[in-house]
Structures are given as C-alpha cells and as structure tokens.
Amino acid sequence: MKAYISFAKGLDSDPMVELFGISDASYMPGGDSRGQLAYAQFLNLNSGAIEVKSVKDSAVSTSATDIELKAIYILLLAIIWSRGFLSEIGFPQNKPTVIWTDSASAQILASTFQLSSKSQHLVMRINAIHQEIINGVIEIKYVDTHGNVVDALTKALPVTPFEQHARTIHHGFRNIPLVAKPVSWHAKHKKMLAARVRHVAHSN
Numbered sequence: 001m002k003a004y005i006s007f008a009k010g011l012d013s014d015p016m017v018e019l020f021g022i023s024d025a026s027y028m029p030g031g032d033s034r035g036q037l038a039y040a041q042f043l044n045l046n047s048g049a050i051e052v053k054s055v056k057d058s059a060v061s062t063s064a065t066d067i068e069l070k071a072i073y074i075l076l077l078a079i080i081w082s083r084g085f086l087s088e089i090g091f092p093q094n095k096p097t098v099i100w101t102d103s104a105s106a107q108i109l110a111s112t113f114q115l116s117s118k119s120q121h122l123v124m125r126i127n128a129i130h131q132e133i134i135n136g137v138i139e140i141k142y143v144d145t146h147g148n149v150v151d152a153l154t155k156a157l158p159v160t161p162f163e164q165h166a167r168t169i170h171h172g173f174r175n176i177p178l179v180a181k182p183v184s185w186h187a188k189h190k191k192m193l194a195a196r197v198r199h200v201a202h203s204n
Contacts, residue, residue, distance in 0.1 A: 020041075035154075038071065041078060
C-alpha cells in the first residue's frame with residue numbers, strides 16, 4: 001500500500017512555505033512509566049507532514065506536563081534544523097514557527113515562564129524552550145485535543161478519529177487554519193479528572 005503526501009499553495013496572499021509543527025505525548029503512570037513522544041512538521045496548511053516522529057520516552061516523566069514539555073522540546077530541535085534548511089533553499093522563515101500543543105500547562109509554563117515549587121524540576125527544559133520563544137524562533141499555541149492530529153501517534157484511538165488524523169497528516173489541513181483556543185476552568189478540571197482515572201487504572 002502506497003501513501004502519498006500532498007503539497008499545495010494556499011491563498012494568493014499566503015506564503016508558499018510557512019512552517020509549523022504539532023506535538024503530543026502520552027503519560028503512562030503504570031508499567032515502566034515511560035510514555036510516547038510524537039510530533040509532525042508541516043510546510044503550510046495544504047501540506048502533508050514533511051516529518052513525523054513517534055518514539056518511546058527514554059526516561060520516566062513525573063507528570064503529564066513533564067512529558068508534554070519533552071515532546072515540545074524534541075519538536076523545537078527539529079524546527080531549528082528545518083528553518084535553517086528552508087532558509088538555505090530560498091524559503092526563509094521570517095516569523096516565529098508555531099508549535100501547537102494540547103497541553104495547556106506546558107504552553108503556559110514555556111510561554112509565560114511562571115515557575116513555582118511544583119515545576120522547579122522542569123526548569124532546564126522550560127528555560128531551553130522559553131529561550132527560543134524570546135529569540136523569535138518559535139511561538140507555542142494551544143489546540144484542543146480533538147484538533148491535535150499527532151494524537152494518533154501517541155495512543156490507540158477509535159477508528160474514525162484515527163483515519164481523520166491520518167488523512168490530515170498525509171494531505172494537510174486543506175487550508176483550514178488551526179485555532180488557538182483559550183482554556184476554560186471546566187476543560188482544565190475535566191483533564192485533571194481524566195488524569196486521575198488513568199492513574200487509578202494503571203495502579204490496579
């Protein structure tokens with residue numbers, strides 16, 4: 001079975017290449033506690049992913065935020081290389097490259113640098129990410145989990161969302177922009193409850 005990757009320019013006003021990436025991670029309290037890290041890079045909204053990566057974490061993460069920051073960081077390293085390569089072939093990226101994540105806490109920590117006693121163990125990685133935000137290399141935005149196509153690379157999904165995400169990874173977003181959504185208290189509370197349920201399930 002062959003898989004084809006699409007590429008097309010968007011609107012006339014859009015740049016031919018406007019790199020962006022999406023990251024995701026799965027936190028696994030049980031077993032060996034090493035989760036899955038994944039990301040995808042796209043050249044524009046009509047581009048299939050030019051790079052997709054999904055790897056098992058090499059170390060134990062102490063929280064969902066910790067592993068989501070790891071996923072953002074490995075995508076950051078890939079973006080730095082891609083921006084340099086695109087510049088060399090005539091497509092310089094003059095704006096920060098957007099990294100989309102469905103982790104509100106990781107996005108807030110890396111973007112605002114509001115550290116606390118609960119996040120002190122993440123300082124080195126947050127510093128590295130925040131430095132590239134300050135340097136204008138990246139910008140981190142929040143996307144709802146349902147819009148995170150990389151979700152298909154970190155965990156087993158029902159058939160319908162898996163097929164939808166797979167099509168997007170191959171053929172792009174068909175010029176439909178991703179939307180940065182504010183995170184409501186209700187959404188945060190729902191995620192906290194889901195995390196507790198997963199923790200109890202893995203502990204039994």
